[in-house]
Amino acid sequence: MKSEILYPGAFPMVRVELADGEHIKAESGAMVACSPTIDIESKMEGGFLGALSRKFLTGEKFFFQTLRASRGAGEVLLAPTVPGEIVVLDLDGINEYMVQKDGFLAGADGVTIDSQMQSMSRGLLGGEGFFILKMSGKGMLLLNSFGAVHKIELKPGQEYIVDNSHLVAWSTTTTYNIEKATSGWVASFTSGEGFVCRFRGPGLVFIQSRNPGGFGAWVRQFIPVSE
């Protein structure tokens, strides 16, 4: 399985080459085009209950699509819904990543997707909801972001502060605390940051250069209000 990112930048697309018999699972609706040798199946990843919990708990889609090269090798073009970069991670079976609910684009068959419950404070204040996706296993993992993706590399004990709505994915070897952006409550919110996550290494933190919620609020002002 080989992948190549086409048109890197705001509107990328990823080309995945599948050998005969190989398959990839992608977020439903992610397929843009594919070779005629590819079959599209819809699958409830993790079984019915797993799919149900993913749907209701993380807000992810109930069905994933499986793209299978069942009639010979071929290629698939995949793209996310929102404008923004795509990152390719190669899971080695040891490194695991937590991914915010809109961050998953596609994964090789060896990648396991679980919805995992967060702690109360992280769920309540982290802006990612109480349940997030945990990616483990082995193989290629494609994540998408809103805006550009920036990778933060943290050495053991190194700290970094991230606005909670800019998170895309982070290693499970990192740990984070939610805290107010400034020492005062009022200033925390008037500064426009509210809560931030203080990450502590080692591990990787992927952040997105745009905040989907902030963008939504900005767009809303231009939408005519119906009477």
Added chain:
Amino acid sequence: MTASTPNALCFGEEFPANGTPCLVHVEGHGLTMTFPSDREAGESRSESVPFSELTVSAGGLDHDQLVVTWSAQTGQRTLYLKNPDVIRAFRQAAPGHLTKPLERAAKQVRQVRQRRRIVWSIAGGALLASVLGLWFGSDLLVGLAVDRIPVGWERKLGESAYHDFLAQHDVVKDGPSVAAVKEMIHRLAGQIPDNPYAFDVTVVKSDVVNAFALPGGYIIVFTGLMKKAESPEEVAGVLAHELNHVLQRHGLERIVKQLGFVAVVSIALGNPPGLGGVMKQLGIELMTLKFGRAQETEADVTGLQLLYRARIDPSGMITFFQRLAEKDEGRVEWLSTHPMSIARADRLKTQLAELPKQSTEPFTFEWAKVRASLDTPGGVP
């Protein structure tokens, strides 16, 4: 697991930030890490560290990984162990000085899990309780909040809407119609014990069949409604109904409900000015305020009793409601906010039948003259 599958992540100066997968073996003297080579064919590299140089703690996102650190020649090394077999082997082989830190790490993991379970069960319980509480107690809560709003504040709310409305309409300043409505209000209000409201009634020149009451006791009667009424008792019936919306503070209840839970809490905690900002907005809403079915029933029943106490024939109320519903002519707006139903009329009839018979007192004006005055400009015959 094959012998060469990595089972841990090793962090250090020369390794990438997401660590290097390595295979950890627990041996008698310490740990041996084997790093798979970058090139497929290349030799793999090994490193050993004695137990005596290790420090351990719990770490990772959920504090469920065993973190082992030591100082190597190349700098600080950190090992993240997750594999339960390796952790077990490590705990068994670890010498005395590591037992305590290992116990502490294990305790930390247990504590995190336990705390999470407790917090989640408390949150679940609280959620369930608040859902049940809101389901059964929302009316109670609204009632509590409404009770905290002083009448003066309520009057201010109604007043601004009242003046806005009158500024846009043709007001009948005096004449028989105004006198008649005032007499009705006077007789009804006289039967209300401990009445905190000074009712303010205005007749508005309009063919629309409507009458409404704003919070604080501001009542508006349209000439269209008076023209439709065949007797003064019919108008008095509508007024009695509207007065009771004011007395039961139905308008406020609706506003508080519409503003939502936060408003309720802020009022209940004694912060009514927090609502002041939305008053202007509400002024517009007040005109089209629809009452709930329970509120209509309450206003019907208490209105009927009020008519009875004021010795005004309550059957006028019922017949007028029914006649308005039957004849679908003109703009009977009163019905859009007070939908008539057979059940409603039946309930009123039953209610009336239960009251002991009594003689009624007629009004001092002549209804025919009042109605005639409505057709002349300015309301004066």
